Structures are given as structure tokens and as C-alpha cells.
Amino acid sequence: MRLxxxxxxxxxxxxxxxxxxxxxxxxxxxxxxxxxxxxxSIEGSDxxxxxxxFSPDGYIMTCWHVIAPSIVLDSAGNVLLYKKIFIETNDGxxxxxxxxxxxxxNSKFNQQAVAYDYCLLRPPSEKISxxxxxxxxxxNINEGDQIYTCxxxxxxxxxxxxxGILSTKYxxxxxxxxxxxxxxxxxxxxxxxxxxINKGNxxxxxxxxxxxxxxxxxxxxTNFQINxxxxxxxxxxxxxxxxxxxxxxxxxxxxxSMKLFSNAIVYSSNGISGCVSINHFLQxxx
Numbered sequence: 001m002r003l004x005x006x007x008x009x010x011x012x013x014x015x016x017x018x019x020x021x022x023x024x025x026x027x028x029x030x031x032x033x034x035x036x037x038x039x040x041s042i043e044g045s046d047x048x049x050x051x052x053x054f055s056p057d058g059y060i061m062t063c064w065h066v067i068a069p070s071i072v073l074d075s076a077g078n079v080l081l082y083k084k085i086f087i088e089t090n091d092g093x094x095x096x097x098x099x100x101x102x103x104x105x106n107s108k109f110n111q112q113a114v115a116y117d118y119c120l121l122r123p124p125s126e127k128i129s130x131x132x133x134x135x136x137x138x139x140n141i142n143e144g145d146q147i148y149t150c151x152x153x154x155x156x157x158x159x160x161x162x163x164g165i166l167s168t169k170y171x172x173x174x175x176x177x178x179x180x181x182x183x184x185x186x187x188x189x190x191x192x193x194x195x196x197i198n199k200g201n202x203x204x205x206x207x208x209x210x211x212x213x214x215x216x217x218x219x220x221x222t223n224f225q226i227n228x229x230x231x232x233x234x235x236x237x238x239x240x241x242x243x244x245x246x247x248x249x250x251x252x253x254x255x256x257s258m259k260l261f262s263n264a265i266v267y268s269s270n271g272i273s274g275c276v277s278i279n280h281f282l283q284x285x286x
Contacts, residue, residue, distance in 0.1 A: 017245055035130060060097065063203040070085050133221055136278065137278075168191060194272070
């Protein structure tokens with residue numbers, strides 16, 4: 001009986017130790033995360049994305065494909081106009097921002113941003129209250145390490161926090177295309193994540209859990225999700241938009257019904273997502 005009591009005490013102590021050392025998403029982690037992550041929208045567009053503050057100066061990181069709709073190009077690839085870019089903080093306040101001129105003045109910087117799919121947004125001109133998350137090193141995270149993120153999936157105006165693990169790191173070949181120039185083959189460092197990501201999460205931070213909240217750091221930018229039928233469904237949607245409405249004898253719109261089904265596929269998540277290494281941005285600024 002005495003031995004059983006001692007065993008129970010030892011087991012209880014081990015459980016308590018494991019709980020104390022576990023890196024759960026505590027209240028302070030969630031509060032800091034939500035104050036650093038913002039929603040991005042483009043003038044005249046329904047598309048939205050995610051971004052995050054990463055410096056005390058108020059600069060914002062996101063994906064290039066999130067802000068790409070704000071740049072209107074002609075057939076030769078020249079910029080015709082820039083649409084306004086807005087950010088919305090977790091308290092619902094909205095501010096105008098924009099892309100720093102270096103992305104257009106420095107051709108190499110622009111090339112890397114497009115190929116590696118990252119972009120900076122300048123701080124809003126208005127006074128704004130925010131928290132920032134420091135950038136880390138993609139090389140310092142291992143397969144199986146715990147990660148978490150926050151974003152605005154599916155166009156909703158509320159932040160969604162999710163956690164998981166980094167599954168697999170690998171090199172992803174990409175091709176940079178520019179009218180009038182030969183294609184440039186490049187390679188970017190990415191990782192597959194066991195983490196719930198949906199359309200609208202792009203541009204959010206992928207954060208490695210540290211021993212303390214202060215040691216948490218961004219190692220990647222939320223970039224893609226794996227959906228084997230997504231592209232076909234997207235192509236179907238585009239084709240349906242080109243054609244007129246088709247109604248069944250019952251009065252049901254066949255076109256709208258097919259768009260609903262294809263959208264369900266486009267926006268569905270299989271729980272497999274991916275991020276691009278933050279190192280690509282850090283190396284471009286050196």
C-alpha cells in the first residue's frame with residue numbers, strides 16, 4: 001500500500017512537470033498574436049488576406065499574391081495604376097497602407113519578392129497601436145516542432161488561431177516570369193504543415209513555439225494549402241463566369257448551383273498547408 005502511494009506521488013509529480021513545461025497557447029501568447037496580426041483588403045476587390053507587424057516601426061509582412069490585385073499592369077508588364085491597400089486591426093479599426101517604393105525601384109528585390117511570394121507594407125500614416133512578433137530563422141526549426149498561426153480565413157472578419165506541427169521541409173522550384181525577359185528558374189525553401197489553413201490565411205505568420213513567449217519567433221509566411229481538386233474547381237468557376245446563366249426547367253439555376261459546389265471545393269481545407277521560409281526576406285535585405 002505504501003509503495004502504491006509513492007508511485008502515485010511520483011506519477012503525479014511527472015504529470016505536473018510535463019504540464020508546466022508544455023508550450024500551450026497561453027493567454028499572453030494569444031493576446032500578443034491577435035494584436036500583431038491584421039486583415040488586408042484591396043480597393044474594389046472582395047479578396048482578403050492576412051499580414052502581421054514584425055518591427056517596432058510598424059512595418060507589415062504579407063504574401064505578394066495577397067497584394068498583387070492592387071497593381072494593375074498593361075500587356076507589356078508596365079504598371080498602369082495602384083489600387084489602395086487597407087489593413088484592419090483586431091479592434092476593427094481600418095487604416096490605409098501601401099507598398100514601399102523599393103519593390104519597384106530595385107529590380108532584384110522585386111524579382112525575389114514575386115518569386116518567393118513575400119511583400120512589405122509600410123506603416124500607416126495615422127497613429128496606430130500594435131504589437132509585433134520578431135522574425136526568426138527557418139533553419140532553426142525542425143520537422144516535428146510545434147507551431148501556431150493566426151489569420152482571417154474565408155473572408156471572415158474575425159481572427160482564427162490554429163496550432164500544429166511543422167511536418168516536412170523541402171526545396172520548391174519556381175519560375176519568375178516577366179514580359180520581354182527569359183524565364184528565370186529559382187528555388188525557395190518551404191515546409192508542409194499539419195495546420196488548418198484556408199483561403200484568406202495567406203500572409204499570416206508561422207510561429208515556432210519557444211521556451212517563453214518572448215522566444216517565440218516567425219520562421220515562415222503562410223502561403224498555400226494542399227487541395228488536389230482546387231485548381232480544376234477554380235478553372236470551372238472562371239468558365240462559368242464567362243457564360244450566361246443556365247436555368248433548369250424547375251427554375252433552379254444550374255450555373256449558380258455549379259458555382260456553389262466548385263466554391264465548396266476551392267475553399268475546402270484538407271488540413272495540409274504550407275509556408276515559405278522567412279529567410280528569403282531576411283537575406284534580400286542584407
